[in-house]
Amino acid sequence: MNLSLRKSEEQAINEFDQVVVGNSLTKDAWRRLKKNKMAVIGMIVVIIYSLLAAFAMFLPIYPYDQIILDHRHLPPSLTKNAGTLMMDARLKDLYFKAWKGGSLIVTDQQSAQIKEWIALNETNKVWDFCLAEGQRQQQAGTFTFSAADQRTIDRLQEKIDTEFLINVDKVFFTDPQTHKTHNLAKMSYEEVLKIYADLLGMDVAIIQEQVQSEVESQVLNNYKATTPDLSAEEYAANLVLELQALGEKGVSAIAKTNVLGKVKTNITRTAERELKREISEGSAHFPIDRQIQINSSIKADITATKKHDRRYYLGTDYSGRDMLSRIIYGGQVSIAIGLIGSLTSVLIGIILGSIAGYLGGKVDFILMRIVDIMYGLPYMLLVIIFMAIFGRNIMNLFVALAMVSWLTVARMVRGQIMSLKNSEYVEAARSMGASTGRIIFRHMVPNSLSVIIVYSTLRVPAFIMQESFLSFLGLGVQAPFASWGSLVGDAVNGMTLYPWKLIFPAIAMTIFLFAMNFFGDGLRDAFDPQSKNQL
């Protein structure tokens, strides 16, 4: 269709009425990429992942760093909510104890089976069997819990039915004189402080003093975390410097956040009392989203949900955080590390490698000695020391990984350029007076692009793996942040007991890396100028 349109525009250039349509490398590559099904699927998957990661904050998922200790190690479930799962876990434990104590009677054969499972460390099978058998017997009426066990179950059931989570979204203050309503978060520190003092019925000066000392210890703790091993006097001196660096504004900003948090805690407590009363009266209907009046001048928007009504489709981790949202937010970190890291390292590698390869001689010798030296220092050491000096955060991880990973690209590019620099077209370009930069970046780099592209698609997964390797050793992304690597690393130890913690992040990671690899391969086949007419 397109062709026929073009035909009318183009002039035939030879006696056979043929039309020669100009074709750029990228257009040609795109046409060939579209032919490769796996590459297209890979590209789509990569795009979906990137979109999910980029818009993670708008997705309806639980916060990735919200810790609910009651929900530790919950298995994934599409149908059951957290409360049911908690109850199941408790029941499994109780039935197993009953079997051990002899009150849950099973056949000798089953008993032998259970013992064999225990010997093989198959804890989950034992629990599942005990639960199924216990519930069957309880229905049949041949087994009842002891009074103490029954009390435990009842207490848990009550907890599941009544506990809730309160979130204070906004706090409003109505000025008694002007009757204007302000959002507390937008007021100044002094005003917030005064409101807090009124709320407690205490003197402003006392609270201000208290807040001041809190801020100081906070700053001191932060400083101690970044530079340990100083004497007490040095810390005292540095504290003064740090506070000076923060300035009046910085200090009052920290203080305001602290006080605001305290106000919210206070309101939460009031709201909790009120809701508990409502629940005992039976008038509460979750989820709750409303405004409550704390006293004559303070109002607050609160949302409350039943704590154990949450659903964890992919289970929870060791401190009760939702795996689904951790995997999505972890993907954000991992993809960012993979893409940004490999882009920087490939850019540095291309520039240095092609300069070394083309210029040869002294430049080559010096650059390759530098590369040799960098190779000689195992990257682990550089990264460990880097993280130790500048602190373990994600930005440092980027820098440390990019810093040490351009070496291989540089070597490969150098090898390519060296084998290309004696070729005729380079000579032709040189004899026509092309500058060195033009010869390198317009002629030789595009011709070695296939190797570079394959290598950079190898780099993205490699970066994600390196990051996960560091996380495994405890040097990568630190909690509460997550990356696929740290999630997998955390899960390896308990993998027989809590397999979902390992499986889901590993699957998420593997699918992405799969897609990335197929996409990269497709790109390679598409961009390779030497295979232009052979597909």
Added chain:
Amino acid sequence: MTKYIINRILGIIPTLLIIITLSFFIVRIAPGGPFATERNMPEVIKRNIEAKYHLNEPLIQQYGRYMFNVLRGDLGPSFKYKDYDVNYYIFTSLPKSIVLGLWAMAIALTFGMSAGIMAAVRQNSWVDYLSMGVAVIGISIPLFVIAPVLQLFFAMKHKWLPTSGWYTTGEGWKSVILPAVSLSFAYFADIARLTRSSMLETLRSDYIRTAKAKGMKSSTIIFKHAMKGAMLPVVSYLGPAFAGIITGSIVVEQIFRVPGLGKFFVQSSFNRDYTLIVGVVIVYSVILIIMNFIVDLVYAQLDPRITYK
């Protein structure tokens, strides 16, 4: 060529000196010393310990002393382990890491090259998709997932292979299989992919077409003509791959309890055991430099277009 080799060997000496210097100073810039974890040490004892390890001297004097000792082949006493010196720890554990690495490399090379060549020759067939699929799995699953899973399946469930250990303990050579296989997986994948991509490129070149036109057997074309050219990227990958295998064996050594060098590297970095870190770094560097040197020579042998002046 001879001149080039001599130049390279001469070039190694300053490289090594720079590496030693760099690692010596980098380690000391990092905050926290080797004795920082022992809290509330009386001042006198602390001073005595520092005097014993010459930590109270100016940095430049420490550096001179250390350099002099290294040139004599003495890597100094360890700051954390009091029983032996650094030389002892390194040279009892290094052979195990090297043997493990060589096994892993051999496995990766054999299987990677054959998978890559088959995939390239039968491009876009099921052979291609299967071997590239396996290769992608190798790249996609981290070492520390593969290793425990293999351990769980082959050692714990079926008890075909031992869970941990080394030649010298218990089950002998069988205990090398699992760590070597799990270590080689990622490198198998890389080698297979590199072989495939460069093989594809070579198979499209003119001299292969000429050989085909002459009516040569396709096996002769692949193994005699194409292989030599297609090996180039693989060869240049081998140097860093060997480095990766040695350092990457840290995880494998932890999981399979192989008494190798990796353990000392991580532990000493966390402990700030200055002499042990620098010692391990020196040993690694020597191995890597030698490997890169060999790779360069092989590269020049394989590709006649490259000229070393």
